Amino acid sequence: MNLPGSGIIKGMAVTALNMIGSYFDRAHAKRLTTEQYPEERPTLVETSRSFPFLVFDGDPEAGIRCVACKICEKECPPQCIYIVQDKDANGKAIRRPRVFDIDISVCMGCQICVEVCPFESIRMDNIYEVSSYNRFAPLVLHKEQLLKSNAYYNQIHPTEAAETDARIEAARIKKAAAAKATAEKVAAAKAAAAKAAEEKAAAEKAAPEKPSQPEQNA
Amino acid sequence: MSFQPHTTSLSKANGAGASTLDVSLGPQHPSTHGVFRMNVRMDGETIVKLQPVFGYLHRNHEKLAEKNSWLGSMPYTDRLDYICPITNNWAYAVAVEKLAGIEVPERAEYIRVIVGELTRIQNHTAFLGFILGDMGAWGSALMYAFREREKILDLFEWLTGARMMVNYMRFGGVRCDLPVGWLEKARAYVETYPAFLDEMEQLLTGNEILLARLQGVGVLSGERAINGGLSGPVLRASGVDYDIRKVDGYGVYPRLNFRIPRGTVGDCFDRFMLRILEIRESIKILQQAFAQIPEGPTLNPAVKQRGFKPPAGEAYGRIEGPKGELGFHLISEGGEKPYRYHVRPPSLINLTLLEEMCLGTKIADVMVILGSIDIVLGEVDR
């Protein structure tokens, strides 16, 4: 029999249970799940993403992977990337960006730039404390601020970085093998050509006068 | 801009000389679920006319899609119904796959069902919190609901990298495979969820005040619901047996065994209870999907994501989202960008009968009725 008022009493039992639980279950984070920021920072899961950054191997200048192909700039949905390609002393374009700006007040963290990059050079960072006192200038990150090392990438996204490194290594091995094969082919061709020339020289030595006289008449 | 109630069109047609009160509920109001405004004319406490005004969150979503590539629209679909981003992605992917005739691998379909049903659970959980907040319950149920919802969002963060704006579906599959250990954690979570739902039911469903506030309020008959083009839990609460998962049978839903609940009276309490019953059915679907998921590829390798060019034509793809039928109507001219991209938002269509449901009720019930339809303004305004 449903006594009037019993539903309310049962509801109050639930609230009381939650109150008591909030004092005791903290260790298992069953009920009270508040993290006291900024004393306790959240432990981000490995795949967590926020804004992009550029990866370099070893040296920020020489080891930069980006070649300024501008695919990410074209594919970015809110168009927050701005790239200008670098030119060498003679004015010829070289495969490096001189300017690489990302406006993180526009960036929505959709990760499409990472997916379309053919050179494994732009990846997602997991920074979230990027507030500034000015609305515009400090929220446009330039190349120097975006460049972070491959070691950092391995630290924040270990699995993904390991896969990327494996892919780069495999590509490098393939390229080295291809280069070796080409070099061998060239060497073999050269050796064959040298051998042919040698045989030709040997053949000429065997019959020296015959070809000269008719040529002198003509 | 100041609101002058006597100069709106609402007050011009004030016939019969009755003294009525014109009031604007919103757009800033603690419980209108977003920037939504209702111009209401009251005779004492009773509503005689209600005019919804929206568009405060219009963000040119459909025009933006004409400027972006096909893949570039995917992150924008996250922001339509921002409580359930994954199902928005899924509806768009389904529409494009229908347009271009793309096959989806089986593992990807199972993953889609798993994350889609998890999204449905977290949306309905958030609904339980919101409707109690609308009734002035000072946030207890809201806090419990959001605590549980966070666990699902943590699962999404592990899978896709972002808690909410996931950008997860791709044409012909999903963006990345499940990480090692994800299935076990999701399975463990789904095992613990029914205990939480029982606790919420104990807090809410027997509560006399809640029953008095929700029962008999905002009744909508099945016939009127069908005429209005409604869909989702609102339609099923009015007694109509229509669920796109059964009607269209998209994805791997035909292989999964689940029931569709429907209500008998069509009032706010039926919509409330129906969402709780739907959560229980979703848990059953999830358990079957966890058991049946095969190994295999998660993306159709024949489809180019970047530089995707579907053949010319048009298609309408729809899914059963947590709020109702979410559909995308796409027209392609064979190029890299759509010619026309239109979203059929369930919240907007479900709002068309708001006035009918509210006429004759008291002003305090309007908030409860609006809460029970469960709208998200991102979808209504796009």
Added chain:
Amino acid sequence: MNFLENLPLAAKKLILDAVEWVCNWLCAKTGIKLPDWAMPALLTLVSILIVIVTIIAVFMVMFALMSVFERKILARMQNRYGPNRVGFFRWRLCGLFQPVADGIKMLTKEDIVPRGADKIVHFLAPIAMVAPALVLPVILPYGRGMVPIELSTGILFFFAMGAGTELAVFMAGWSSNNKYSVMGAMRAIAQMISYELPLVMSAVVVALVAGTLSPNGIVEAQAGYSFGIIPKWFVLTPWGFVACLLFYIGALAESNRCPFDLPEGESELVAGHLTEYSGFKYAIFFMAEYVGMFAINGLLVTLFLGGYQSPLPFLEWIPSWCWFFGKLACVAFSMVWVRATLPRFRIDQMMQFAWKFMLPMSFAALIAAATWYYAGRGPAAWGISALIVGVPYLVLGRLCFTRRHAADNRRYLYSE
């Protein structure tokens, strides 16, 4: 432990003795001779001042602590921390200094008066609200022999002053020149008047059995232990239990607390009678509401929970004023608990509840109390009075709630 028990009275006597000594010393020093009526009059005046200052100080401190503890308890029930940052000198002190921060905030806010408002009424409304509220706690017995003002018709005085706050609510709504405020104020008044009746009827039930309207007398009527261990509090009798619950619900309604906080509801259309008040005036309304809540809780403790008496005989060494404030704290905690759990009523449902359920139940409690009293307080009396309250409860409950509103009278169909 007698020392602790008599501590407040001893302190008061010390202050009066000090004043007398200082006066006599001054008279001796300057040679002025006071007439005979001067010293007793002065001592009476000082005694009254002590009472006033003590009540205001105690209740201000309780209000401050209650505002922070309510937020913290509400937070714990919602699985979060409450305010836990405000402290001083680098110590957080669990956020107990939050009322100081709130006070500073309220005091430094701009005081806005609407243009077309009735300025005098607008100014007087908070004062009219807080003055009766501060007078209410004066008749409650806080300990053995510790009643600030001994009134033989204390209960009557209490309800008479309590009605003054209702007028202030209407003054607040009317003077704001805002049609929504007036509507809100009218609904608040309707609610408060409707719930006055069951409240007063429950108090009448107790007055009937105790035979006196004096709070001290009512507490004395609950003295002693039956079977040596169970206290003879009125709440532990069937009619007393029902009357206590009705009084409790009436107290919630009079203090405009959840689930009866429709006048101050945030998610309702009509923002209530307090819309146009900001800054210090709002703080005064807030304070008046809390002081009123403490006063009515104190009356509940006095009427039903045995006042300053301890529940078990071997716990009588704890001072009586500790028991009183302990019980008051428990009742206040339960009010916060109710606030955390329940959504709010709609106005017509609230009215129906008051007139159709609570008022008949209070009459039933009255008849049950009379039966119990005149049937000799034996087991038969207990049985009959339990029946007299139980039957209307079930019948009225079925009529008002259970038949129409039940979760299990709905069918849900499934299709495969």
